[in-house]
Amino acid sequence: MKRPYVIINCASSIDGKIALVGKKPLKISSEEDMARVHKLRNECDAILVGIGTILADDPKLTVKEKYVGIAK
Numbered sequence: 001m002k003r004p005y006v007i008i009n010c011a012s013s014i015d016g017k018i019a020l021v022g023k024k025p026l027k028i029s030s031e032e033d034m035a036r037v038h039k040l041r042n043e044c045d046a047i048l049v050g051i052g053t054i055l056a057d058d059p060k061l062t063v064k065e066k067y068v069g070i071a072k
Helices: 031-043 051-057 065-071
Strands: none
Touching: 031 065
């Protein structure tokens, strides 16, 4: 049986934080990072997020149109 190819993508601040207390938004990723994330989204068959992300952000997990030209 062929095993799946898995990519893990996570951004953190220089001190290791991935979120702020109280569900306040924290912008860690640069525009370049976001372009790379959307390229990965375009190339993957599935995206896995945790329940906290779903409840807090209701993410669409699509490739945003402004990144479509650079996605491939």
